[in-house]
Amino acid sequence: MLNKVVIFGVGLIGGSFARALKHAGAVNTVVGMGRSPASMARALELGIIDVVGGDMAEALNGADLVLLAAPVAQTGAILAAIAPHLRPGTIVTDAGSTKSDVVAAARAALKDKVAQFVPGHPIAGRETNGPDAAIIDLYQGKKVVLTPLAENSAADIETVAGAWRACGAILHTLSPQEHDKVFAAVSHLPHLLAFALVDDIANKPHAALLFQYAASGFRDFTRIAGSSPEMWRDISLANQPALLAELDAYMAQLTTLRAHLAASDGAAIEAVYANAQHARQQWSEAIETAETPAPK
Amino acid sequence: MLNKVVIFGVGLIGGSFARALKHAGAVNTVVGMGRSPASMARALELGIIDVVGGDMAEALNGADLVLLAAPVAQTGAILAAIAPHLRPGTIVTDAGSTKSDVVAAARAALKDKVAQFVPGHPIAGRETNGPDAAIIDLYQGKKVVLTPLAENSAADIETVAGAWRACGAILHTLSPQEHDKVFAAVSHLPHLLAFALVDDIANKPHAALLFQYAASGFRDFTRIAGSSPEMWRDISLANQPALLAELDAYMAQLTTLRAHLAASDGAAIEAVYANAQHARQQWSEAIETAETPAPK
Incomplete structure (x- = not known):
């Protein structure tokens, strides 16, 4: 059971992750982070998230897992904003469609905390987006590819894998390349x-x-x-x-x-x-x- | 009302044409022609055709309309086989996906009877085939493109167009090129x-x-x-x-x-x-x- 999960971007990918975790009883509190107040309010109204996060330090405080599901162009900026507030025990993962560049961005932004970042890519998508597109079973029977770093601990990788398994996904592992x-x-x-x-x-x-x-x-x-x-x-x-x-x-x-x-x-x-x-x-x-x- | 329609190839395209015409009450008798006795027997069993044609002269005798719906590579050979038995009053059309080559084949095979050939192309298809794939509504709301020849009479073009309209199709006209x-x-x-x-x-x-x-x-x-x-x-x-x-x-x-x-x-x-x-x-x-x- 994850106590607190923070999700950046609560559209199809992030919102469906939240819905599936909640449906599986695998999370206590989901905090949503995003640039659009309207999307955040809608995600809250739909019960996808429990809290709209504002202050980064407060949002990350006590978080077990952070999922980056915002547009990939924002990944570097979000990681840089997270870095100063990232405490031991919090694992960060992402849902980006490319991995070598995300790993490079993570190394640049997180530096000596990069071991806390486990890169991932759920192979599920549709042409719809926004909180209203989020569904419980988007990941059911679908593949999630993790591309772990040499620095990642087996336990941290398993935490990320376990969360995706709770969403019904089938886990695969590849190198980023x-x-x-x-x-x-x-x-x-x-x-x-x-x-x-x-x-x-x-x-x-x-x-x-x-x-x-x-x-x-x-x-x-x-x-x-x-x-x-x-x-x-x-x-x-x-x-x-x-x-x-x-x-x-x-x-x-x-x-x-x-x-x-x-x-x-x-x-x-x-x-x-x-x-x-x-x-x-x-x-x-x-x-x-x-x-x-x-x-x- | 067409009294007698002869169809070469009673799979998805030809069989669905027969089914739709019958469903619309637009034909009395459908004669099936084809190389596979098993397919012909199945088309008869399914009620797609009324008669399995054998002799070309007999099949074409008194036919109002002939549809070529066999693989396009056979078009030239079928037209050549039809030519000696093609009498005034019988109109021939086809369902091939290309038209310039079909027109050339028709001119070569039918010679001074080419005015009786009105080329056509129904824009409907699936990956299924054979008589069992034939359905009543394959052409419902779909386009059929006719590419008439300068030699065609307006009445003959209208006979072909009317048969397709009876199948629910929407008629369009283009030049073969x-x-x-x-x-x-x-x-x-x-x-x-x-x-x-x-x-x-x-x-x-x-x-x-x-x-x-x-x-x-x-x-x-x-x-x-x-x-x-x-x-x-x-x-x-x-x-x-x-x-x-x-x-x-x-x-x-x-x-x-x-x-x-x-x-x-x-x-x-x-x-x-x-x-x-x-x-x-x-x-x-x-x-x-x-x-x-x-x-x-």
């Missing part, structure tokens, strides 16, 4: 590609005609281009080296496929498409089985 | 990009690790990579010139975006992402409003 390479490939690159396609179409002179005939395939392919431009700008920049490497590999793949198409090489095109279809089918069967909760 | 440019951009290119991404990931040495962390964004982005490799090979080749042009434009877009990322130009990246998000939101609101049937 592994994490960033993996998510560059399976998340950050697809977002960049979807944004690029919609922008490409929107800038054509006959964009209105094109959009008129876009159908369900287009809808699903571009769903992630409905995500927050600011958030994905920050993620793209934060994971720049890994994302550039994945983008280069993909552009090389497109160059090859273009050559097959220009040469009318149906067998080579079909080989690429068939390998993709097969791999996706295997993935879909494995993942959907793993993430579908057992019937009650 | 316009059609192929539009669908290269909003359908064929996204399919190629999704296949390319999954193949790219599947070929990496750490593919298993990557797939393990792929989540809902990846699932939606790559859903169309679950489509038939043969069908999309054929579509890619059939629409080669327009698809190459769209692919080149997209690769130029990626090259620009890569330069922004390499230069850490957050403002330029955000401009692309924000334009895409805005355009997609507008599209989503307009399309989803248009395609959602009014409450009954």
Whole structure:
């Protein structure tokens, strides 16, 4: 049981963490911290948080766990503001989509207290946001990746892992570098590609005609281009080296496929498409089985 | 009322056309033609067709309308087989995803009877196939694009349009060339990009690790990579010139975006992402409003 949890940012990610912990009876008091008084008031009204925090020292006093769930661009500033008031026994974690940059920011801001910071990334998201988007079961059956530091104690890592398990999540561990390479490939690159396609179409002179005939395939392919431009700008920049490497590999793949198409090489095109279809089918069967909760 | 409709291919597209026409009371007899005796027997058993056609002359005798809904690679061969038995008063249409190549095939096969061929493309599809996938309302509220020939009579075009309207579809008209440019951009290119991404990931040495962390964004982005490799090979080749042009434009877009990322130009990246998000939101609101049937 955690006595006091402080959450920076009480939208979809932070608010759902609070709701799930409360639902599991895993926390006594949740203190919300954030820049928008309206969001804080709404989170309080919805029962997501028990207290709207103001003064940093008071908010952190006696806290067992601090979750950073504000936009990642604020991570460094929040860590710097926390640092002077961070006492032994308080563990800080985050929910950022990139980890190498967060670790660097944490080392810079927390200095000799960095052992108290256990980086994390819940793999759950939607296009909705704000306290009203927060739900009890956002993390149910979903993965949370922790990327612990060499300085972290096993007990502190377990405190963070235990909180996420109480939310129904399945815990995984990667190094920050592994994490960033993996998510560059399976998340950050697809977002960049979807944004690029919609922008490409929107800038054509006959964009209105094109959009008129876009159908369900287009809808699903571009769903992630409905995500927050600011958030994905920050993620793209934060994971720049890994994302550039994945983008280069993909552009090389497109160059090859273009050559097959220009040469009318149906067998080579079909080989690429068939390998993709097969791999996706295997993935879909494995993942959907793993993430579908057992019937009650 | 159509007295006799002949359908080549009684899977999702052809079978749903038959079901919808029957449901609307718009046809007396549906004759199914196809290479798989098992599929034909199943379509008969399900009541999708009334007769399994065998002899081409007999099947076409007295037919008002013929729909080609077999894989597009068979279009030329089917048209050539139809040609000698095609009598005045019978109109032929198709459901292919590309139109310039179909028009060329129709001109080659039907010669002086080409005026009887009205090309079409219903914008409806799923990953399912076969007679069991056929449903009454596949076309309800969906677009059907006709790309008439200069030789078509207004009355023949209206017969095809009327059949699709009886299925609940909304009729649009484009030239074959316009059609192929539009669908290269909003359908064929996204399919190629999704296949390319999954193949790219599947070929990496750490593919298993990557797939393990792929989540809902990846699932939606790559859903169309679950489509038939043969069908999309054929579509890619059939629409080669327009698809190459769209692919080149997209690769130029990626090259620009890569330069922004390499230069850490957050403002330029955000401009692309924000334009895409805005355009997609507008599209989503307009399309989803248009395609959602009014409450009954």
